[in-house]
Amino acid sequence: MELLATLASVFAVALLVIVIASVIKEGAPALSWDFFTKPPAPFGQTTGGIANSIVGTLLMTAMATALALPGGVLIAIYNVEFAPPRVAETVRLVLNMLAGVPTIVIGIFIYGLLVVGSGQSAIAASVALAILMLPLIARATEEVLALVPPSLREAGLALGSTRSRTVIRIILPTAIGGIITSAIVAIARAAGETAPVLFTSSIVANVVSTDVHGALGSIPLSIYVNSESPSVHDQQQAWAAALVLLAFVLILSITGRLLSLRTRRQIERMR
Amino acid sequence: MIAETPAPPPSFRRRRPRFGDAGLRILAGAAAIGALLLVGLLVYKVTEEAWPSISEFGLAFLWGKEWNAVTGEFGALYLIWGTAFSSLVAIAIAAPVAIAIGLFLSELAPRSLRAPVGALVELLAAIPSVVLGLWGIIVLGPFLQQHVEPWLADHLGFIPFFSGDPSNVGLLPAAVVLTIMIIPIVASISRELFLSVPGDLKQGSLALGSTRWEMVRNVAIPQVSAGLVAAVILGLARALGEAIAVSQVIGGGLSFSISVFHPADTLAGRIASQYQGSTSDLQTASLAYLAVILLVMSLIANVAAQLIVRRIRRRMGVAH
Numbered sequence: 001m002e003l004l005a006t007l008a009s010v011f012a013v014a015l016l017v018i019v020i021a022s023v024i025k026e027g028a029p030a031l032s033w034d035f036f037t038k039p040p041a042p043f044g045q046t047t048g049g050i051a052n053s054i055v056g057t058l059l060m061t062a063m064a065t066a067l068a069l070p071g072g073v074l075i076a077i078y079n080v081e082f083a084p085p086r087v088a089e090t091v092r093l094v095l096n097m098l099a100g101v102p103t104i105v106i107g108i109f110i111y112g113l114l115v116v117g118s119g120q121s122a123i124a125a126s127v128a129l130a131i132l133m134l135p136l137i138a139r140a141t142e143e144v145l146a147l148v149p150p151s152l153r154e155a156g157l158a159l160g161s162t163r164s165r166t167v168i169r170i171i172l173p174t175a176i177g178g179i180i181t182s183a184i185v186a187i188a189r190a191a192g193e194t195a196p197v198l199f200t201s202s203i204v205a206n207v208v209s210t211d212v213h214g215a216l217g218s219i220p221l222s223i224y225v226n227s228e229s230p231s232v233h234d235q236q237q238a239w240a241a242a243l244v245l246l247a248f249v250l251i252l253s254i255t256g257r258l259l260s261l262r263t264r265r266q267i268e269r270m271r
Numbered sequence: 272m273i274a275e276t277p278a279p280p281p282s283f284r285r286r287r288p289r290f291g292d293a294g295l296r297i298l299a300g301a302a303a304i305g306a307l308l309l310v311g312l313l314v315y316k317v318t319e320e321a322w323p324s325i326s327e328f329g330l331a332f333l334w335g336k337e338w339n340a341v342t343g344e345f346g347a348l349y350l351i352w353g354t355a356f357s358s359l360v361a362i363a364i365a366a367p368v369a370i371a372i373g374l375f376l377s378e379l380a381p382r383s384l385r386a387p388v389g390a391l392v393e394l395l396a397a398i399p400s401v402v403l404g405l406w407g408i409i410v411l412g413p414f415l416q417q418h419v420e421p422w423l424a425d426h427l428g429f430i431p432f433f434s435g436d437p438s439n440v441g442l443l444p445a446a447v448v449l450t451i452m453i454i455p456i457v458a459s460i461s462r463e464l465f466l467s468v469p470g471d472l473k474q475g476s477l478a479l480g481s482t483r484w485e486m487v488r489n490v491a492i493p494q495v496s497a498g499l500v501a502a503v504i505l506g507l508a509r510a511l512g513e514a515i516a517v518s519q520v521i522g523g524g525l526s527f528s529i530s531v532f533h534p535a536d537t538l539a540g541r542i543a544s545q546y547q548g549s550t551s552d553l554q555t556a557s558l559a560y561l562a563v564i565l566l567v568m569s570l571i572a573n574v575a576a577q578l579i580v581r582r583i584r585r586r587m588g589v590a591h
Contacts, residue, residue, distance in 0.1 A: 001484045002379050008371035015451055016395045022410050071302050078299035091303045094310050100573035102512025104539050108562045109313045112320040164295035192399025194515045220401045227405040242402045253397040
C-alpha cells in the first residue's frame with residue numbers, strides 16, 4: 001500500500017512534468033520577438049503575435065486587483081478584528097460559497113449586470129475577475145492576520161492606541177508580506193481564467209489597444225479561440241501563448257509560495 | 272529675570288487619529304456586507320436572466336431531452352447526464368489517487384521529500400484550465416484514441432462503458448482533464464486532514480505493534496473519514512463547474528450514451544460554447560437556466576462540505 005501511495009504521488013508529479021514539457025516543446029519554436037510585440041496577423045498570414053492579448057491581460061488583471069485587494073483585505077480585517085464570532089463564521093461561509101461558484105456562472109452574472117445594454121468592455125471583465133479574486137484574497141489575508149501574535153495587538157492597545165490605529169500601524173505592517181502573497185496567488189489565478197472574460201471581453205479587434213471601455217483581448221482567450229481552429233499555424237500560436245501564460249502563472253505561484261513561507265517564518269519568530 | 276516659558280506639554284488628546292476608530296470598523300463591516308450582498312445579487316441576476324426559460328419550461332427543463340435552437344425547445348437532461356457522468360468518472364479516478372498522495376505527503380514520504388513534492392502537486396492546480404484543455408485536444412485526445420481506447424475496447428469491450436469506436440474527443444479525455452484538475456485540490460485537503468490526526472493516537476497505534484499501513488488504515492483514516500468526504504465533495508464541485516477545458520475536449524454531443532468514448536456535453540461546457548453565439552432570447556435564457564442549475568449544485572456541494580468541516584472542528588475542539 002505504501003508503494004501505491006508513492007506511485008500516486010509520482011503519477012501527479014509526472015502529469016505536471018508531461019503537461020509542462022508538451023507546452024514547452026510545442027510552444028517554444030513559435031516564440032519570437034514578433035510574437036510578443038505584434039498583434040495577430042490577418043487571416044492567412046503567419047507573422048502575427050499576441051501583443052494585444054498580453055496588454056489586455058496585464059490591464060485587466062491590474063484593474064481586477066485594484067478592485068479586489070482593498071475589498072478582500074477589509075473583509076479580512078473585519079473578520080479578525082471586529083466581527084463577533086458568529087458573524088465571522090457567516091462571512092466565511094459566504095466567502096467559501098463565492099469561491100465555489102463556477103467561473104462561467106460569474107461570467108453570465110457580469111454579462112447580465114454590465115454587458116447587456118452597454119456592451120463588452122475590459123472593465124466588465126475586470127469586475128468578473130475581481131469577484132473571482134475577492135474570496136481568495138480575503139481568506140488568505142484572514143489567515144495571515146490571525147497569525148499576528150496577540151501580544152503585538154495587546155501592546156498597541158495598552159499604549160492607548162485605538163483599535164483602528166493598532167490595525168493600521170501595527171497589524172497590517174506585520175502582515176504585509178502575507179497580504180502581498182495572497183494578492184500574487186489571486187493574480188496568478190485570474191490571469192489564467194478564460195470563463196469570466198468569455199462573454200465580457202471577447203469580441204476583439206486584432207490591434208493593440210488600451211481602451212478599457214472597449215473589449216480587450218487576453219492570453220487565455222486567444223489560447224481558447226486558437227485551440228479550436230483546424231489551422232496548424234493557429235494551433236502553434238495557441239501553444240506559444242500557452243507557454244507564455246504558463247510561465248507567467250507558474251512564476252507567480254512559486255514566488256507567492258516562497259514569499260508566504262518567508263512571511264510565516266518572520267511572524268512566527270515574533271511570537 | 273525672564274524665565275523661559277516652557278513649551279506646553281505635547282497634548283496627545285488633541286491629536287485625533289486621522290482616521291476615527293469607528294471609520295475602519297464601518298469600512299470593514301461595509302466590505303463584509305458587500306460580499307454578502309454580492310452573492311445575493313449574483314443569484315438574483317442569474318435567475319433573472321434565466322427567467323424567460325424558467326417560465327417557459329418550468330421544472331420540466333430538467334428532464335427535457337431536446338436542445339434545438341431552431342424549434343426553440345430546450346431541456347437539460349443530457350447535459351445533466353454528461354455533467355454527472357464526467358464528474359463522477361473524474362472523481363472516481365482522482366479521489367483514491369489524491370487521498371493516497373495526501374497520505375504519502377503526511378505520513379509515508381521521507382521528511383525531506385514532503386515539502387517539495389507537496390509544492391509540485393499544488394503547482395498542478397496552478398495550470399490554467401485553458402492550457403490543460405489545449406493539451407487535452409492536441410496531445411491527450413489523440414493519444415487516448417490511438418493507444419488507450421483501442422486497448423480498452425479490445426479487452427474490456429464487453430463492459431458498456433467501453434463500447435463504440437475510439438474518438439479523439441469525448442467523455443474520456445474530459446474526465447481525464449477533470450481528474451488532473453481535482454487531484455491537487457483533494458490531495459492538499461487530505462494532507463491537512465492527516466496532519467491534524469493527533470500524534471499520540473498514531474504513536475499509540477504503532478506502539479501496540481501496528482505496521483505503518485495498519486496505523487493508517489485503523490487509526491488515521493477513520494479519524495478523518497468525514498473530512499475526506501468533504502474533500503471529495505469539494506473536488507466534485509470543481510469538476511461540475513469546469514467549463515473551458517471540458518468544452519475544448521468533450522465534443523459537444525447530446526445523447527444518453529454510457530460509453531466513455533462518445534462525445535458528450537456538460538452544463539458548463541454548453542454555456543461556454545453557445546452563450547456568445549446564441550440565436551434567440553429563449554436560447555440565451557435557457558443557457559442562463561443551465562447556469563442556475565450549476566449554481567444550485569455548486570452551492571449545495573459547498574455548503575455540505577463546509578458543514579462537515581465545521582462539525583469536525585467542533586468535535587475536535589471538544590476532544591482537546
